Amino acid sequence: MQFIDGGVTAPQGFTASGMLCGIKKGRTKNDTALIFSEKPCDAAGVFTQNRVKAESVKLTKQNISNGVMQAVIANSGNANACTGEQGRQNALRMAKAAAGVLGIKAEDVVVCSTGVIGQQLPVEVIESHIQELKDSLSKEGHKEARVAIMTTDTHYKECAVETTIGGKTVRIGAMCKGSGMIHINLGTMLAFMTTDCSISPAMLEKALRSSIAGTYNCVSIDGDTSTNDTLTILANGMAGNAKIESEGKDYEDFLAALNEINTQMAMKIAGDGEGATRLIECNVTGAKDVETARTLAKSLISSSLVKAAIFGKDANFGRFLCAMGYSGADFDPDKVTISYKSHKGAKRHGATDFIGRNDGEEKSVMVYEKGVPLNFDEEKALEVLSEDEVIVDVVCGDGNASGTAWGCDLTYDYVKINGDYRT
Numbered sequence: 154m155q156f157i158d159g160g161v162t163a164p165q166g167f168t169a170s171g172m173l174c175g176i177k178k179g180r181t182k183n184d185t186a187l188i189f190s191e192k193p194c195d196a197a198g199v200f201t202q203n204r205v206k207a208e209s210v211k212l213t214k215q216n217i218s219n220g221v222m223q224a225v226i227a228n229s230g231n232a233n234a235c236t237g238e239q240g241r242q243n244a245l246r247m248a249k250a251a252a253g254v255l256g257i258k259a260e261d262v263v264v265c266s267t268g269v270i271g272q273q274l275p276v277e278v279i280e281s282h283i284q285e286l287k288d289s290l291s292k293e294g295h296k297e298a299r300v301a302i303m304t305t306d307t308h309y310k311e312c313a314v315e316t317t318i319g320g321k322t323v324r325i326g327a328m329c330k331g332s333g334m335i336h337i338n339l340g341t342m343l344a345f346m347t348t349d350c351s352i353s354p355a356m357l358e359k360a361l362r363s364s365i366a367g368t369y370n371c372v373s374i375d376g377d378t379s380t381n382d383t384l385t386i387l388a389n390g391m392a393g394n395a396k397i398e399s400e401g402k403d404y405e406d407f408l409a410a411l412n413e414i415n416t417q418m419a420m421k422i423a424g425d426g427e428g429a430t431r432l433i434e435c436n437v438t439g440a441k442d443v444e445t446a447r448t449l450a451k452s453l454i455s456s457s458l459v460k461a462a463i464f465g466k467d468a469n470f471g472r473f474l475c476a477m478g479y480s481g482a483d484f485d486p487d488k489v490t491i492s493y494k495s496h497k498g499a500k501r502h503g504a505t506d507f508i509g510r511n512d513g514e515e516k517s518v519m520v521y522e523k524g525v526p527l528n529f530d531e532e533k534a535l536e537v538l539s540e541d542e543v544i545v546d547v548v549c550g551d552g553n554a555s556g557t558a559w560g561c562d563l564t565y566d567y568v569k570i571n572g573d574y575r576t
Contacts, residue, residue, distance in 0.1 A: 154314055154315070154316040154409070154410055154413060155314065155315055155316075156312065156313065156314055156315075156417075157313045157314065157315045157324070158313065159292070159295060159313045159324075159326055160295035160296075160298075160299055160311035160312070160313055160326050160327065160328050161188055161295050161298065161299075161311070161313075161326040161327065161328050161345055161346070161347045162291075162292045162293070162294060162295040162326065162347075163295075163313035163315075163324045163325075163326040163347075164313075164323075164324040164325065164326055164347050164348050164349035164350075164389070164391070164392075165324070165349040165389070165391040165392065166190050166191045166192055166349060166389045166391045167188065167189070167190050167191075167326070167347045167349075167387075167389070168188075168189050168191075168290040168291050168292060168294055169186065169187060169188045169189070169290065169291075169294035169295045169297070169298040170186070170187045170286050170287070170289035170290045170291065170294040170297055170298060171183040171185065171186040171187070171286075171289075171294065171296075171297030171298040171299070171300060171301035172184075172185060172282060172285060172286055172289065172297065172301070173185075174228070174278045174279050174281070174282045175275075175278045176228055176229070176230035176231050176268075176274070176275060176278060176279070177229075177230030177231060177268065177269070180229075180230055182300055182301075182303070183297055183298075183300045183301035184228055184229050184230045184301055185226070185227070185228045185229075185279055185282065185286065185301055186225070186226070186227045186228075186297070186298035186299075186301035186302050187224070187225070187226050187251060187286045187287065187289075187290065187294075187298065188224060188225040188226075188298060188345060188347065188387075189223070189224045189225075189255055189287075189290055190223050190224070190347070190387055190389045191389070192223075192389045192390070192391060193221055193222075193223050193257075193261065193389070194221070194222050194223055194387035194388050194389045194390075195220055195221065195352060195353060195354045195357055195387075195388045195390070196217050196220055196221060196222035196263075196354060196357070196385060196386065196387050196388070197217070197220070197354055197357040197358035197361050197385070197386055198213065198214070198217045198263070198361075198383065198384060198385040198386070199361060199362060199365060199383075199384050200213070200214055200382060200383055200384075201380060201381060201382035201383070202382075203380050203382070205234070205235065205380045206234070206380055206381075207232055207233055207234035207240075207266060207270075207380045207381040208233045208234065208236060208240040208241045208243065208244040208266075209233055209244045209247075209264045209265050209266040209381065209383070210380070210381060210382070210383060211241070211244075212241070212244045212245065212248065212264050213263050213264050213265065213383060213385070216248070216260050216261070216262065216263065216264075217263065217385065219260075220353075220354025220355075220357075220358075221261060221354075222261050222262070222263055222385070222387055223255070223257050223261040223262070223387070224251055224252070224255055224257060224261065224262045224263065225262070225263040225265070225345055225385065225387070226247050226248070226250075226251040226262060226263070226264055226265075226279075226286075227263075227264075227265035227266065227267070227301070227302050227343055227345070228247070228265075228266050228267070228268075228274070228279060228301075228302075229266075229267050229268050229301060229302050229303060229304050229330070230268040230269070230304075231266060231268040231269055231272055231273075231274045231275070232266050232267055232268045232269060232270045232271075232272075232380060232381050233266040233273075233274040234266075234270045234271070234380040234381060235270055235271045235380070236271070236272070236273055236274070239273055240273065240274065243273065243274045243276040244264050244266070244274075245259070246276045246280065247262075247264045247276060247279060248260075248262040248264050250276075250279060250280045250283040251264075251283060251286075251287075253283070254283050254284055254286075254287040255287060263345075263383075263385050263387075265302075265343045265345075265381070265383050266381060267302065267304055267330060267343050267381050268304055270380060295311065295326070295328065298328065299311045299328045302328070302329075302330040302343050303330050304330060306330050306425055307425055308421070308425050309328070309330075310328060310329050310330065310418060310421040310422065310425070311326070311327060311328040311329075312326070312327050312328075312414050312417045312418055312421075313325065313326040313327065313414070314410050314413055314414050316406060316407075316409075316410040317406070318350060318392070318394050318397075318403050318406045318407055318410075319394040319395045319403050320394070321392045321393050321394040322392060323348065323349060323350045323392045323394060323407070323410070324348065324349055324392070325346060325347070325348040325350070325410055325411065325414055326346065326347045326348070327344065327345065327346045327347075327414050327415075327418055328344070328345055329342055329343060329344035329345070329384075329418050329421075329422065330342060330343050330344075342369070342382055342383075342384075342422060343381070343382075343383050343384075344369070344383070344384040344385075344418065345384075345385060345386075346384070346385065346386035346387070346414075347386070347387050347388075347389075348386065348387070348388045348389075348392075349388070349389055349390065349391040349392040350388050350390070350392050350394060350397070350407055351388070351390035351392060351393070351394050351395070351396040351397065352388050352390075352396065352397040352398075352404075352407060353396060353397065353398045355398075356397050356398060356399070356400075356404060357386060357388055360404065360407055360408045360411055361384070361386055361411070363408060364408060364411045364412050364415050365384065365415065366447075367412070367416075367443075367447065367556070367557070368412065368415035368416050368418070368419040369384060369415060369418070369419050369422075371419065371447060371450065371451060371556070371557060371558040371559060372419045372422055372423050372558070372559050372560065373423075373451065373454055373455040373558070373559075373560045419559055420432065420434075420559050422559075423454075423559035423560055423561055424541075424542075424559075424561065425561075429561035429562055429564065430464065430541075430561075430562055430564055431463055431464070431538075431540075431541060431542065431543050431561060431562045432541065432542045432543070432559065432560075432561055433454050433459075433460070433463055433543050433544075433545065433559065433560045433561060433562065434542065434543070434544045434545070434557065434558075434559050435449075435450040435453045435454050435544075435545045435547065435557065435558050435559075435560075436450070436544065436545070436546050436547065436555065436556075436557050437449045437450045437453075437547045437548075437549065437555060437556050437557070438546070438547070438548050438549070438554075438555040439488075439548045439549040439550050439551060439552060439553070439554075439555075440482075440484065440549045440551055440552055440554045440555065440556065441483065441484075441549075441551045441552035441554060442552065442554045443554045443555070443556055444556075445482045445483060445484065445549075445551075445554065445556075446549075446554045446555050446556030447556035447557075447558065448480050448481065448482040448556075449477050449480055449482050449484065449547065449549070449556070450547070450556050450557055450558035451480075451558045452476045452477060452479070452480030452482070453473055453476045453477065453545060453547070453558070454558045454559060454560030455476070455560065456472060456473075456475075456476040457563055458472040458475070458476070459472045459473060459476055460560065460561065460562050460563035461562070461563045463538065463543055463562040464562035464563055464564050466535050466538040466539055467538075468493060468518070468520055468529070468531065468534035468535075468538060470491050470520045470521045470526070473491055473545065473547070474486065474489065474491075474521070477489070477547070483551075484549050484551055485549070485550065485551055486524060487523065487524035488523055488524060488549060488550030488551060489521065489523070489524060489547065489548070489549060489550070490519065490521060490522045490523055490547070490548040490550070491519070491520055491521040491545065491546070491547055491548075492517055492518065492519040492520065492545075492546045493517065493518050493520065493534060493537045493538060493543065493544070493545060493546075494515065494516065494517040494518075494537065494543075494544040494545075494546055495515075495516055495517075495537045495538070495539075495540035495542055495543050495544060496514065496515050496516070496540065496542065497514040497515075497516065497540065516533070516536060516537045516540075517537065517546075518530060518533050518534045518537050520534065523550065
């Protein structure tokens with residue numbers, strides 16, 4: 154398995170485009186993206202767990218239910234959420250506009266929106282540019298599409314991997330957006346995945362749900378789960394492998410590649426949290442089971458006090474223990490050991506950089522051992538906590554299971570960004 158360039162157009166048969174249609178006044182970068190497969194795709198998706206759902210989410214959940222899709226159209230600048238019947242019609246118009254120029258059925262189009270909630274989407278500006286979007290489709294179009302879905306993101310987020318499945322070269326590509334209103338169950342994020350692997354809709358959904366449990370669903374920026382969360386994957390089968398229709402080696406190989414790419418995307422989201430200066434990774438080991446480990450890790454990276462401590466470079470491990478204690482997970486506090494770790498020069502985000510893959514010098518400091526506070530070196534702790542990526546290692550001593558979650562620090566800029574987001 155290796156990382157490659159190309160994002161969502163890396164797999165065979167996929168093209169993309171993006172352009173500025175003028176959805177939100179004052180925006181100067183692309184705001185509408187189009188992804189197309191030359192062949193119909195087996196498809197699967199997961200969506201927000203918020204009871205209030207955007208019209209695009211409702212439509213896409215309906216469209217993808219038969220496991221067949223062929224295109225994606227997505228806009229930023231307007232969420233088309235809490236918009237009633239007009240919003241529903243606007244989402245339908247987006248699907249029909251894309252389908253019309255692509256020569257496919259409207260039911261085979263993924264529709265996504267992100268941006269301000271509670272305002273009607275000016276869908277006519279998308280319709281007026283849809284032919285141009287179609288005419289611009291290309292293998293290089295991922296570069297335009299990855300920007301078009303951004304809102305408060307400071308960096309575009311994409312990734313692609315190449316692996317071998319059943320003796321055939323298979324590629325998986327992805328792009329996503331997400332910087333704020335993100336908590337555990339996807340968050341305000343749109344994520345689009347493409348693959349040329351041949352795999353049934355049932356196994357595609359099984360793999361997707363298995364993968365997000367330890368990747369996308371282990372990210373929290375601010376504790377808010379959005380109305381628009383959508384993650385879809387389209388598989389056109391053009392790699393020519395024997396179709397994956399049950400569990401086995403081919404399925405496991407596909408899942409491993411999926412986990413690799415989704416881990417990178419989850420970390421990119423966490424590292425680009427609104428106003429963030431540090432990526433926080435929490436690794437919990439020695440838990441009695443995976444669910445316990447992930448619950449503890451999620452509770453730590455979700456805590457406002459923990460996030461504030463990391464921003465202030467304060468090795469206040471008491472906040473970590475407190476967050477573990479109210480997580481609801483079963484563990485023995487008297488067995489817990491906590492350490493901070495970082496790598497010199499590691500980057501918390503980046504368009505082409507792979508997060509968590511740094512060969513810089515490792516620095517670490519243990520602050521709490523088996524239920525007892527240590528007389529640690531505060532200066533060394535400050536040095537460790539000053540890097541862009543901070544890793545919190547928690548050892549429970551209750552078993553052999555492990556889990557990881559990602560978040561970011563809480564800064565003054567987070568409040569500033571969200572205080573005037575609409576106005």
